[in-house]
Amino acid sequence: MKETVIYNATVIPVNGDMDVFPGGSVHIKGNTIQEVSPVRLEREGAEYVDAQGMVVMPGFVNAHTHLPMVLLRGYADDLSLREWLNDHIFPAEARWMTPENVAVASRFALVEMIKSGTTCFNDMYFFEEVIAREAKRAGVRCVVGESVIDFPTPSFRTADEGIARTESILREWKGDSLVTPSVCAHSPYTCSRDTLLKAKQLAETYAATLQIHLSETVAEVDDLLARAGKRPAEWLYSLGLLDSRTVCAHGVWLDAKEVGLIGLCGSSVAHCPKSNLKLASGVADVATYLGRGLNVALGTDGAASNNALDMVEEMRFAALLAKVRTHDPAALNARQALRMATLNGAWALGLGDVTGSLEPGKRADLLLVHLDASNTLPVYDPYSAIVYAMNSKNIRSVMIDGRWVMRDRQLLTIDKDEATASLLRLSSQVRSAPR
Numbered sequence: 001m002k003e004t005v006i007y008n009a010t011v012i013p014v015n016g017d018m019d020v021f022p023g024g025s026v027h028i029k030g031n032t033i034q035e036v037s038p039v040r041l042e043r044e045g046a047e048y049v050d051a052q053g054m055v056v057m058p059g060f061v062n063a064h065t066h067l068p069m070v071l072l073r074g075y076a077d078d079l080s081l082r083e084w085l086n087d088h089i090f091p092a093e094a095r096w097m098t099p100e101n102v103a104v105a106s107r108f109a110l111v112e113m114i115k116s117g118t119t120c121f122n123d124m125y126f127f128e129e130v131i132a133r134e135a136k137r138a139g140v141r142c143v144v145g146e147s148v149i150d151f152p153t154p155s156f157r158t159a160d161e162g163i164a165r166t167e168s169i170l171r172e173w174k175g176d177s178l179v180t181p182s183v184c185a186h187s188p189y190t191c192s193r194d195t196l197l198k199a200k201q202l203a204e205t206y207a208a209t210l211q212i213h214l215s216e217t218v219a220e221v222d223d224l225l226a227r228a229g230k231r232p233a234e235w236l237y238s239l240g241l242l243d244s245r246t247v248c249a250h251g252v253w254l255d256a257k258e259v260g261l262i263g264l265c266g267s268s269v270a271h272c273p274k275s276n277l278k279l280a281s282g283v284a285d286v287a288t289y290l291g292r293g294l295n296v297a298l299g300t301d302g303a304a305s306n307n308a309l310d311m312v313e314e315m316r317f318a319a320l321l322a323k324v325r326t327h328d329p330a331a332l333n334a335r336q337a338l339r340m341a342t343l344n345g346a347w348a349l350g351l352g353d354v355t356g357s358l359e360p361g362k363r364a365d366l367l368l369v370h371l372d373a374s375n376t377l378p379v380y381d382p383y384s385a386i387v388y389a390m391n392s393k394n395i396r397s398v399m400i401d402g403r404w405v406m407r408d409r410q411l412l413t414i415d416k417d418e419a420t421a422s423l424l425r426l427s428s429q430v431r432s433a434p435r
């Protein structure tokens with residue numbers, strides 16, 4: 001079995017003690033981390049990778065996204081969520097999101113994600129089996145779920161068909177080493193009580209993660225209060241949808257009682273700061289959520305509302321916004337922000353024993369980050385450099401499940417030129433079609 005020793009590195013394992021090991025090393029055997037050491041390790045027969053000037057850290061976990069929406073990056077900007085979705089995104093998806101086009105867009109999204117250090121992502125969309133196949137081929141870990149919703153979509157006509165598609169994906173990908181199938185209900189404002197309950201039942205049957213957009217805008221809260229007399233998290237709680245396998249994307253407008261309910265049930269929040277800013281949805285008070293014991297992860301949302309899939313940017317926005325939200329510069333420090341972008345994401349997705357930190361027994365999902373660079377030096381504290389100074393171009397190499405998918409900025413599992421040419425062909429069709 002192939003063995004690798006990465007040495008001469010500043011190792012940031014994102015473990016319980018938030019250690020930093022200058023001059024440390026990581027020993028990998030097959031797809032698994034054997035040892036993380038503060039000193040140089042010698043292992044006979046191993047490939048040695050000199051990481052002088054680099055940080056070795058866990059890859060980013062993007063806890064909420066929609067890969068194929070890269071096709072619609074910049075398609076409709078500067079609009080409210082409702083207008084953006086109903087007048088632009090939903091019609092464009094109905095027209096353009098065929099299985100073939102979902103494959104093209106997803107492949108291109110994976111280029112951006114690998115280059116910006118994402119080693120695991122959580123996707124909710126249509127034709128998720130296509131996205132799963134593209135991720136598997138690119139060697140990227142993921143959690144995938146068909147976005148069940150109460151109106152016709154590119155991949156199904158009714159919510160029941162959406163549930164059936166979800167179940168077939170759950171069966172097809174069960175036990176895969178990289179792809180974890182899940183259940184997704186789009187939101188409380190697009191799914192009836194009946195649909196939400198069916199989604200929950202399916203998640204229970206397959207012991208799968210249940211993902212849902214929750215409390216993204218004030219309008220969503222007001223509508224649900226008028227319709228059901230409950231706020232979004234209260235509504236899910238009353239239906240039995242909240243438990244430790246539930247991931248609530250956004251959670252911008254949770255009140256104190258809702259935060260209490262989510263904490264009580266052990267559910268996670270996937271904070272998406274840039275998307276919330278761009279759609280003017282609001283700024284989630286994640287420092288308070290964390291203070292009350294919630295597991296808060298980080299997601300980019302889709303590239304049509306971000307407009308990037310770059311977790312480095314997302315992490316920095318999260319840290320900075322928490323400070324201005326609370327008028328407290330100590331809110332969400334660099335260590336907490338990095339933890340949200342890695343380990344908290346893994347826990348949210350039910351993969352806390354698999355990825356999100358560099359610890360023996362976990363899969364080798366890691367980044368080599370060049371901090372000996374003009375935009376990061378001097379480095380007094382590597383956490384500070386990673387959260388407040390680095391950008392995705394500092395990420396030189398990416399390993400997922402023990403396999404290099406990028407080395408020295410060269411992608412090894414995706415033909416970037418082909419992926420780009422296909423995306424450009426498709427986007428020129430979108431551009432020239434009447435809206």
Ligand SMILES: [Zn+2]
Pocket residue numbers: 064065066213249301302
């Ligand atoms: Zn979303």
